[in-house]
Amino acid sequence: AAPAAQQQLSTAAGGAAARKGSIVQRLENAFQEGIDAAFPALAGQVGAIVQPCNNPKFGDYQCNNAMALHGRLKGQPDAPKNPRAVAEAILAALPETGMVAETSLAGPGFINIRIDSSWLAQHVTHMLRNGIATWAPLGYTGQKVVVDFSSPNVAKEMHVGHLRSTILGDVIARTLEFCGADVKRLNHIGDWGTQFGMLIQYMAEKREGGLNAATDEDVADLQVLYRAAKQRFDEEEDFKTRAREAVTELQSGRPEYLQAWQRICDASRREFQKIYDRLDVTLEERGESFYNPMLKPLVEDLMARGVAVESDGAKCVFVEGKDIPLIVQKSDGGFGYASTDMAAVKHRIDEEKADWIIYITDMGQSSHFDLVFAGAEKAGYLPKDRKVRIDHVGFGLVLGDDGKKFRSRSGDVVRLVELLDEAKRRIVDTVKERRPDATPEEVEEASRAMGYGAVKYADLKNHRTTNYRFSYDDMLSQQGNTAVYQLYAHARIASIVRKSGRDIAALCQTAEVKLVHEKEVALALTISQFSEAVESMLEELLPHRLTEYLYDLATVFNQFYTECQVVGSPEEDSRLLLCEATSLTMRACFQLLGIHVLYRI
Numbered sequence: 001a002a003p004a005a006q007q008q009l010s011t012a013a014g015g016a017a018a019r020k021g022s023i024v025q026r027l028e029n030a031f032q033e034g035i036d037a038a039f040p041a042l043a044g045q046v047g048a049i050v051q052p053c054n055n056p057k058f059g060d061y062q063c064n065n066a067m068a069l070h071g072r073l074k075g076q077p078d079a080p081k082n083p084r085a086v087a088e089a090i091l092a093a094l095p096e097t098g099m100v101a102e103t104s105l106a107g108p109g110f111i112n113i114r115i116d117s118s119w120l121a122q123h124v125t126h127m128l129r130n131g132i133a134t135w136a137p138l139g140y141t142g143q144k145v146v147v148d149f150s151s152p153n154v155a156k157e158m159h160v161g162h163l164r165s166t167i168l169g170d171v172i173a174r175t176l177e178f179c180g181a182d183v184k185r186l187n188h189i190g191d192w193g194t195q196f197g198m199l200i201q202y203m204a205e206k207r208e209g210g211l212n213a214a215t216d217e218d219v220a221d222l223q224v225l226y227r228a229a230k231q232r233f234d235e236e237e238d239f240k241t242r243a244r245e246a247v248t249e250l251q252s253g254r255p256e257y258l259q260a261w262q263r264i265c266d267a268s269r270r271e272f273q274k275i276y277d278r279l280d281v282t283l284e285e286r287g288e289s290f291y292n293p294m295l296k297p298l299v300e301d302l303m304a305r306g307v308a309v310e311s312d313g314a315k316c317v318f319v320e321g322k323d324i325p326l327i328v329q330k331s332d333g334g335f336g337y338a339s340t341d342m343a344a345v346k347h348r349i350d351e352e353k354a355d356w357i358i359y360i361t362d363m364g365q366s367s368h369f370d371l372v373f374a375g376a377e378k379a380g381y382l383p384k385d386r387k388v389r390i391d392h393v394g395f396g397l398v399l400g401d402d403g404k405k406f407r408s409r410s411g412d413v414v415r416l417v418e419l420l421d422e423a424k425r426r427i428v429d430t431v432k433e434r435r436p437d438a439t440p441e442e443v444e445e446a447s448r449a450m451g452y453g454a455v456k457y458a459d460l461k462n463h464r465t466t467n468y469r470f471s472y473d474d475m476l477s478q479q480g481n482t483a484v485y486q487l488y489a490h491a492r493i494a495s496i497v498r499k500s501g502r503d504i505a506a507l508c509q510t511a512e513v514k515l516v517h518e519k520e521v522a523l524a525l526t527i528s529q530f531s532e533a534v535e536s537m538l539e540e541l542l543p544h545r546l547t548e549y550l551y552d553l554a555t556v557f558n559q560f561y562t563e564c565q566v567v568g569s570p571e572e573d574s575r576l577l578l579c580e581a582t583s584l585t586m587r588a589c590f591q592l593l594g595i596h597v598l599y600r601i
């Protein structure tokens with residue numbers, strides 16, 4: 001059974017008052033006070049800059065303000081003569097925090113900071129008693145965030161790009177939720193557009209009774225339907241014309257057309273759901289069709305206010321610095337991808353009251369989103385005063401072993417369900433080898449966690465903008481920075497705690513972490529840096545910051561465990577707490593990464 005500490009993996013909603021932020025945030029607050037007190041003339045103008053120390057030999061963190069401050073103070077009466085003198089003045093005015101053991105000056109005026117080990121010990125003890133949600137970075141609680149991700153297209157194959165979007169988006173959403181944000185996970189599926197004319201017309205002509213005779217069998221394999229319809233569309237001029245008419249029938253709401261459309265959407269939805277179930281991802285469907293009724297009034301409004309103008313028959317929003325305009329209505333009167341995205345921005349701000357909107361697609365769509373954001377700003381949908389943050393989170397390609405675009409052996413788009421299940425299938429033998437006593441249910445649970453987790457982790461561990469090679473062998477390796485390695489590392493630590501025979505939940509409430517050995521101090525510091533990992537991941541929306549942190553943590557734990565005996569040592573209590581804090585922090589990372597945790601493997 002899962003230890004009691006698992007309950008602590010809740011979210012930070014509502015608990016903001018009890019939280020004080022990461023070590024960096026706390027140090028920045030202290031240095032801010034010091035800077036403002038030492039140089040009151042500049043108060044409020046200079047933000048404290050604290051970051052992890054470039055060279056851990058000299059300190060854990062460093063403050064880098066002295067050089068720039070010296071430049072700004074030059075020429076003023078009583079200006080410090082050099083950056084080191086500025087640094088000394090800051091240190092003299094630094095408030096007492098209990099966090100800093102010692103400081104030293106380096107180079108032109110860097111301030112190195114060593115964190116006090118008894119403060120660290122207390123910090124970890126406090127987390128064990130109060131839950132890791134108390135370590136969630138500040139500033140996100142209560143924020144309304146729309147995360148637009150996954151967003152496959154109906155009746156077209158969901159491809160690896162959508163898989164990446166699903167995995168990345170889910171991690172961003174989970175992390176924001178952990179930090180207390182109010183997240184709306186929107187699936188902006190492509191469920192509207194001209195491709196439906198082709199599909200519906202094909203269905204209509206397939207049976208004698210036309211659309212009224214259509215059944216679910218006609219949409220059972222959407223890829224087959226799509227290919228067959230597309231072939232006729234490309235080859236037969238007459239069919240093309242009839243398909244265009246079908247679009248008009250659909251848009252005017254003719255019942256049997258709407259019904260056929262619904263049938264296709266339902267079939268797609270069932271396919272998508274198979275992926276979401278495997279990945280344990282939840283999404284709220286709000287496809288392009290949702291915005292359809294808003295498009296005509298939107299364009300009318302844009303034209304009336306002169307934001308959009310007519311150009312070559314199309315209605316366009318021209319934005320400064322862009323060569324091409326945003327087309328909000330095509331010359332044939334149709335609305336496209338961009339029209340819908342404009343309506344979506346407006347809706348998300350006006351109706352959803354979003355403080356932050358995040359879009360996750362491949363980088364190929366960067367210029368589309370640049371235009372939409374600029375257009376939305378010009379139209380006044382993105383208000384300058386009510387600060388709304390809007391981000392396009394772009395990502396690179398998934399490549400095959402040959403370094404080319406990822407394809408199945410037959411050259412087709414890879415079926416994602418098969419891709420995921422193959423990862424799971426390939427890990428089964430490893431699971432059985434490592435735990436011959438496991439029940440079939442346990443083998444199933446472990447291979448799901450490791451197989452699906454491996455696919456996610458392999459995707460997340462790369463900087464999202466790079467292209468990466470999809471390799472089952474690499475992602476399922478028990479060595480190195482993989483989900484399989486991390487899950488084993490966690491299970492091993494959990495088993496140290498379990499096999500001690502101690503009641504760890506009770507120990508967390510009564511015992512205290514004590515840090516004596518240097519590896520204990522290093523471990524406690526790394527555990528505490530969880531908050532910074534989460535913080536930096538959200539600042540730049542870079543999920544690999546979390547996997548990097550997790551890998552660091554496992555490495556630092558190994559160094560501790562090699563040198564420090566836990567069970568049976570005089571320091572057993574404190575060291576068991578360190579083990580528990582490590583595994584708890586790892587579980588928090590798994591929660592954010594969307595990887596199912598295993599306790600015994």
Ligand code: ARG
Binds near residue numbers: 150152189344
């Ligand atoms: N359906 C689109 C595609 O497959 C992605 C949609 C992304 N979201 C958006 N609001 N445009 O490329």
